[in-house]
Amino acid sequence: MTERSPHKQPGREAGLLVVVAVPAEADAVLRGLPAGAPAEPLPGGLLHRAVAADGTAVDVLAGGVGPAAAAAATATALAGGRYALVLSAGIAGGFAPRAPIGSLVVADAIVVADLGAETPEGFADVTELGFGTVRHVPPPGLVAAAAGALGAAAGPVLTVSTVTGSAERAAALADRHPGVLAEAMEGFGVAEAAARFGVPAGELRAVSNPVGPRDRAAWRIGEALGALERAFAALPYQRLLKEVTHG
Numbered sequence: 001m002t003e004r005s006p007h008k009q010p011g012r013e014a015g016l017l018v019v020v021a022v023p024a025e026a027d028a029v030l031r032g033l034p035a036g037a038p039a040e041p042l043p044g045g046l047l048h049r050a051v052a053a054d055g056t057a058v059d060v061l062a063g064g065v066g067p068a069a070a071a072a073a074t075a076t077a078l079a080g081g082r083y084a085l086v087l088s089a090g091i092a093g094g095f096a097p098r099a100p101i102g103s104l105v106v107a108d109a110i111v112v113a114d115l116g117a118e119t120p121e122g123f124a125d126v127t128e129l130g131f132g133t134v135r136h137v138p139p140p141g142l143v144a145a146a147a148g149a150l151g152a153a154a155g156p157v158l159t160v161s162t163v164t165g166s167a168e169r170a171a172a173l174a175d176r177h178p179g180v181l182a183e184a185m186e187g188f189g190v191a192e193a194a195a196r197f198g199v200p201a202g203e204l205r206a207v208s209n210p211v212g213p214r215d216r217a218a219w220r221i222g223e224a225l226g227a228l229e230r231a232f233a234a235l236p237y238q239r240l241l242k243e244v245t246h247g
């Protein structure tokens with residue numbers, strides 16, 4: 001991090017980086033924040049700079065769909081910016097009955113669900129296979145503060161590379177991940193990149209659809225984006241930063 005960094009503004013503390021997948025999610029997050037500035041292009045996507053009501057600098061990056069795009073985008077932002085915290089955010093599929101459409105979920109574990117191998121005994125994740133990790137655990141104080149302020153459920157959120165499209169797959173994921181609340185496609189990528197920079201990471205999702213048999217017409221993306229906007233208007237930003245900087 002140097003003064004030559006292409007997207008660092010002198011004198012501006014960028015406390016929080018929010019990584020979403022698509023521009024519609026970035027717009028929803030930014031609608032929840034009172035002040036913004038023009039977006040800057042980064043190699044990882046468009047970086048929007050905003051300020052929360054309590055003065056916290058919040059940068060919002062639309063980094064693309066899927067864990068690889070999310071990891072790459074997050075790394076480009078973290079390489080040049082000063083962030084105390086990274087949040088993966090956006091819409092998600094919710095596991096019934098714990099995460100209904102329109103509800104908010106905060107990850108107490110960010111778990112990649114399909115990184116591993118099929119074996120005669122069933123799926124084995126990469127940790128069981130002896131390399132890598134499949135789980136990042138956000139700071140508990142961060143999870144409690146965010147979930148408490150938003151009235152959100154807290155629990156595991158899965159990252160998948162393929163949207164679940166059957167009751168069988170939904171049941172298999174729920175069996176393998178007790179208490180799972182939601183699945184989305186970016187959280188683990190964001191958390192992997194953040195871990196490499198030593199920056200704490202969390203995940204906040206608004207549920208747009210149930211996890212289960214494919215029914216694209218049943219997705220309530222507008223409702224979820226509305227919930228996302230309200231969440232980013234209500235988050236206690238200074239408290240979140242305090243949780244990750246002072247414990």
Ligand SMILES: O=C(O)c1cccc(C(=O)CC[C@H]2O[C@@H](n3cnc4c(=O)[nH]cnc43)[C@H](O)[C@@H]2O)c1
Nearest residue numbers: 021065066091092093163164183184185186211216
């Ligand atoms: O309908 C499809 O064929 C399809 C294939 C790939 C991606 C999509 C998306 O619209 C996902 C975009 C975005 O939304 C998140 N998301 C929302 N619901 C789910 C879900 O049930 N499972 C996984 N991801 C979901 C995800 O994080 C993506 O960024 C549609």
